[in-house]
Amino acid sequence: EPEVTQTPSHQVTQMGQEVILRCVPISNHLYFYWYRQILGQKVEFLVSFYNNEISEKSEIFDDQFSVERPDGSNFTLKIRSTKLEDSAMYFCASGGEVGEQFFGPGTRLTVL
Amino acid sequence: DAKTTQPPSMDCAEGRAANLPCNHSTISGNEYVYWYRQIHSQGPQYIIHGLKNNETNEMASLIITEDRKSSTLILPHATLRDTAVYYCIVRVAYNTDKLIFGTGTRLQVFP
Numbered sequence: 273e274p275e276v277t278q279t280p281s282h283q284v285t286q287m288g289q290e291v292i293l294r295c296v297p298i299s300n301h302l303y304f305y306w307y308r309q310i311l312g313q314k315v316e317f318l319v320s321f322y323n324n325e326i327s328e329k330s331e332i333f334d335d336q337f338s339v340e341r342p343d344g345s346n347f348t349l350k351i352r353s354t355k356l357e358d359s360a361m362y363f364c365a366s367g368g369e370v371g372e373q374f375f376g377p378g379t380r381l382t383v384l
Numbered sequence: 385d386a387k388t389t390q391p392p393s394m395d396c397a398e399g400r401a402a403n404l405p406c407n408h409s410t411i412s413g414n415e416y417v418y419w420y421r422q423i424h425s426q427g428p429q430y431i432i433h434g435l436k437n438n439e440t441n442e443m444a445s446l447i448i449t450e451d452r453k454s455s456t457l458i459l460p461h462a463t464l465r466d467t468a469v470y471y472c473i474v475r476v477a478y479n480t481d482k483l484i485f486g487t488g489t490r491l492q493v494f495p
Contacts, residue, residue, distance in 0.1 A: 315422070320482055371477060
């Protein structure tokens with residue numbers, strides 16, 4: 273069964289450093305999403321992406337964040353200058369026209 | 385999207401049916417009820433969705449009341465691996481917008 277994959281599973285970085293989180297969505301999906309979950313809190317929407325552009329972004333998704341689909345398979349989330357409060361699980365999801373979203377296993381980002 | 389209300393936690397014995405309720409009294413006519421679950425910090429997993437008729441798949445059954453103001457997700461024979469947080473989300477079907485997660489119901493299945 274096709275699934276969303278994410279790499280790395282755990283990323284440790286120093287405050288102020290740039291990180292890139294990578295996702296490979298399900299191959300025939302057209303809609304892509306990033307969510308995050310701070311430990312003990314709700315899953316929060318960050319951004320959605322369709323047709324090579326951002327469809328919607330939340331207040332969390334400020335100028336420090338960017339997304340890219342550099343080729344036909346990868347979908348990346350970049351945080352330019354990480355802050356302590358960026359420490360969280362980051363989930364990539366993809367979906368088709370039906371509206372169901374399929375999530376990856378997540379990347380745990382730890383900012384020191 | 386309509387707001388949902390779920391109990392914060394429930395217990396269920398292994399092998400028994402787990403019945404997880406959800407209230408969505410402000411649901412609109414074109415909104416569906418979706419259920420996702422999250423097993424211990426893994427990515428949320430889609431379970432099932434429905435409009436007004438009862439739905440069943442290999443994972444669960446979804447019972448929606450006639451007035452559509454509430455629903456129940458049924459795991460017919462809960463296993464320890466079903467221990468998770470279950471989220472009830474109301475949204476327009478065939479909608480590719482973001483999912484809005486609440487706090488869900490933490491289901492603990494015990495031996």
